[in-house]
Amino acid sequence: MVPFREFDADAQHTAYRTVARDRLDEDGPLAAARDRWASFVRASHGDVFAHLDTDDPVDRAFVETCYVDFLLDCLLDAVEDRTGVTVTNREPGTNTGATGVALGGLHDHVCPPDQGRAQVTAAIDDAALRRLTPDTLRDIYTDVVSREVRLALGEYYTPRGVADLALDALPAPVTDTSVLDPGCGLGVFLTATLDRKRAAWTGSREEFLDAAVASVVGIDVSPVAIKSATLAYCVALFDELEATNRDRFAVPVFLTDALGLTRDDGIDFRGDSLDPQFDALVGNPPWIPWERLAERLKNRWRERYVQPLDLQPHEGVAARLGHSNDDVSVPFAWTCVHRYLRAGGAAAFVLKRDLMRGPAGAVLRRLRVGDRSLALRDVQDLSALDPFPAVGANAAVYALKADAEPSFPVPATVWTPGDGEADFDSGATLRTSVASTATEVVPLDPDDPTTAWLRADAERAALGTCSHEIRHGLKDDANAVFGLDRTELNRLEPGPVFPYLKSRHVRKWGLTGHDLRLIPQEQAGEDNEAWLRERYPKTYDYLTGNRERLADRSSSWLDRGPFYSVFGLGAYTWADYKVAWCRLGFKPDFTVVSTRDDSDLGEKQAIPGDHYMFIATDDRREAHFLCALLNAAPYQRTLRDLSSNGKASLSKSVVSELDLPVPADCPLSDRLADLSVDAHERVAAADGMADDNPSLSAIETEIDRLVEQWLAGGRDVASSESTGE
Numbered sequence: 001m002v003p004f005r006e007f008d009a010d011a012q013h014t015a016y017r018t019v020a021r022d023r024l025d026e027d028g029p030l031a032a033a034r035d036r037w038a039s040f041v042r043a044s045h046g047d048v049f050a051h052l053d054t055d056d057p058v059d060r061a062f063v064e065t066c067y068v069d070f071l072l073d074c075l076l077d078a079v080e081d082r083t084g085v086t087v088t089n090r091e092p093g094t095n096t097g098a099t100g101v102a103l104g105g106l107h108d109h110v111c112p113p114d115q116g117r118a119q120v121t122a123a124i125d126d127a128a129l130r131r132l133t134p135d136t137l138r139d140i141y142t143d144v145v146s147r148e149v150r151l152a153l154g155e156y157y158t159p160r161g162v163a164d165l166a167l168d169a170l171p172a173p174v175t176d177t178s179v180l181d182p183g184c185g186l187g188v189f190l191t192a193t194l195d196r197k198r199a200a201w202t203g204s205r206e207e208f209l210d211a212a213v214a215s216v217v218g219i220d221v222s223p224v225a226i227k228s229a230t231l232a233y234c235v236a237l238f239d240e241l242e243a244t245n246r247d248r249f250a251v252p253v254f255l256t257d258a259l260g261l262t263r264d265d266g267i268d269f270r271g272d273s274l275d276p277q278f279d280a281l282v283g284n285p286p287w288i289p290w291e292r293l294a295e296r297l298k299n300r301w302r303e304r305y306v307q308p309l310d311l312q313p314h315e316g317v318a319a320r321l322g323h324s325n326d327d328v329s330v331p332f333a334w335t336c337v338h339r340y341l342r343a344g345g346a347a348a349f350v351l352k353r354d355l356m357r358g359p360a361g362a363v364l365r366r367l368r369v370g371d372r373s374l375a376l377r378d379v380q381d382l383s384a385l386d387p388f389p390a391v392g393a394n395a396a397v398y399a400l401k402a403d404a405e406p407s408f409p410v411p412a413t414v415w416t417p418g419d420g421e422a423d424f425d426s427g428a429t430l431r432t433s434v435a436s437t438a439t440e441v442v443p444l445d446p447d448d449p450t451t452a453w454l455r456a457d458a459e460r461a462a463l464g465t466c467s468h469e470i471r472h473g474l475k476d477d478a479n480a481v482f483g484l485d486r487t488e489l490n491r492l493e494p495g496p497v498f499p500y501l502k503s504r505h506v507r508k509w510g511l512t513g514h515d516l517r518l519i520p521q522e523q524a525g526e527d528n529e530a531w532l533r534e535r536y537p538k539t540y541d542y543l544t545g546n547r548e549r550l551a552d553r554s555s556s557w558l559d560r561g562p563f564y565s566v567f568g569l570g571a572y573t574w575a576d577y578k579v580a581w582c583r584l585g586f587k588p589d590f591t592v593v594s595t596r597d598d599s600d601l602g603e604k605q606a607i608p609g610d611h612y613m614f615i616a617t618d619d620r621r622e623a624h625f626l627c628a629l630l631n632a633a634p635y636q637r638t639l640r641d642l643s644s645n646g647k648a649s650l651s652k653s654v655v656s657e658l659d660l661p662v663p664a665d666c667p668l669s670d671r672l673a674d675l676s677v678d679a680h681e682r683v684a685a686a687d688g689m690a691d692d693n694p695s696l697s698a699i700e701t702e703i704d705r706l707v708e709q710w711l712a713g714g715r716d717v718a719s720s721e722s723t724g725e
Helices: 010-023 029-045 057-083 104-110 117-122 126-130 134-144 147-152 160-169 188-200 205-215 223-236 238-243 295-309 329-340 359-366 427-433 486-491 529-535 537-545 547-551 620-631 633-642 669-686 694-712
Strands: 179-181 216-220 253-255 278-283 341-351 372-381 396-402 410-417 434-445 448-455 470-472 497-501 515-518 577-582 591-593 595-598 602-605 612-617
Touching: 010 029, 010 057, 010 104, 029 057, 029 104, 057 104, 057 117, 057 126, 057 134, 057 147, 057 223, 057 238, 134 188, 134 223, 160 188, 160 278, 160 341, 160 372, 160 396, 160 427, 179 188, 188 205, 188 216, 188 223, 188 278, 205 216, 205 238, 216 223, 223 238, 223 253, 278 329, 295 329, 329 341, 329 359, 329 372, 359 448, 427 434, 448 633, 497 595, 497 602, 515 537, 529 537, 537 547, 577 620, 591 620, 591 669, 612 620, 620 633, 620 669, 620 694, 633 694, 669 694
Parallel strands: 179 216, 179 278, 216 253, 278 341, 372 410
Antiparallel strands: 341 396, 372 396, 410 434, 434 448, 470 612, 497 515, 577 591, 577 612, 595 602
């Protein structure tokens, strides 16, 4: 890694940013450049600045960007000085006309060359330049640009190890093909491709320079990313540039909108128009949320691509652009396939692993771009490795073959942590630092490849039809009013106060306490104001005293009924038994909830709160049977797979993909119910100290064995098993 601080002293960093901020208040070139840059960013990304929590979000983002550009300029100066070759298009937009956001001419205005550029360039030696990689440029960028700005711009820069895995996953090697990264970022896919082409090259260095620029191309809409990628491209060819006799060199990395939505530039390169068709596409498309895009940009997408490319498979109210896509990554990738990929070409994209299931992945799983079919050829599942730790986004590499019919199963590799930390420096170091499992990806419904894609080695027998309605816990959006301290109980009648479960209260096979909650209705939207005033006058007076606070609640669900209405409340809330679990995060602990004995209220029905999902029933044994299934190892493993290796929450859509039958359809239901009851009793008796309880472990082992046997036997288990004999 380049010793970043050797050429970027804190004092210099502070001085540059201080002067830049001061000069933004002047009516001069820096302020004019800021306005052009901000306009460019808004046109490309939407009003991302509105999401930055600072008094001057545009100025902050601009100054941080300027300083990164200054460092990149210094590094490009050093490359030119050491190689003797002038990079003719080092300023973004040179080949596309998008030159209004070039920042290189501003730096000497902020910091005189002898105090800035010259000092930094002199501190960089040949060894430092040769060690420069896109990963190092990422470190420079993230050291300068705040996390909030990076997330607002949807920037998730890819480690080299992930880029190598993507190139490995392509159906054909890139050594003899033309390659485009349409959202090239800092250039990691470009440099990884150049390294592979060099390793297979048999001609001269001079010839390799021409072959490289003719076949490895990058596009990005970020000016700083383009300058970073230009620098990375030059460093990857440092030896060739140093050995050449030429004194000028142009890099095929271009500032424009790859989709042609905000601008549709022609690209002129080395005196000719660039051929827009490539043999392979690679990259990590932008993960910008749909809601952050400007309406005019959404409208252009609709007008130009949504219908002809079939990017929205839903109808009616669900057909709003972005309704079923949480970000733009898949439509971006599909549009690039349409615009740039030759017939029979290949692509490898880094996308969210969660796209294998749920509505957000519907466009991906259709494996079609307009009238072109795509065949999924390989999946690299990285969700357990956190390649983007700063943002906590799980990822997978999807390799595709264009103009080929989809077929399953598809080879897949699941990467998991080894003994130490994953080393993303290269594909080779990644492979030696982590573990891998070879498997296959298959659709949940073999006859419908658009259904959720699952690992073939998952517990597929636990998947199927959920025969039970899954409900959401109580929500009132006014904890300060409805959440009660025991000292407040004398202000109210006890009738409408109930034990209330929050996320901290549920554990596997039991509860660890409860809060108190005022629940003034039996049914959401119920108009019971007259009854409440007469039956519980103190409670009604308490609510009336908080009328203004309750009126300030924002949810439209609360517009129905009296001013104290709640929602997520119905007959199911008052069922005798509920199999409950926390829906937030991956906490697959299921328990049966019924009544709680409260010191002030006596024994009353426990009510799951907003953080919970549950299955309601009045049948105690049915509840315990379902709880045993959900806590059994096969179902737990399936949940982990459905939730992207524990990265997604246990929502209704996740749990509803499990086979949860009625007791009559399982000959082991009575025995499993008995075991669940026993497990709950032991956890309750242990008072929260049951983690190392051998008797509980024995119960869980038997539950796992019975459920495994039931699933493996096609749900036809001998009746002797159902009696526990």
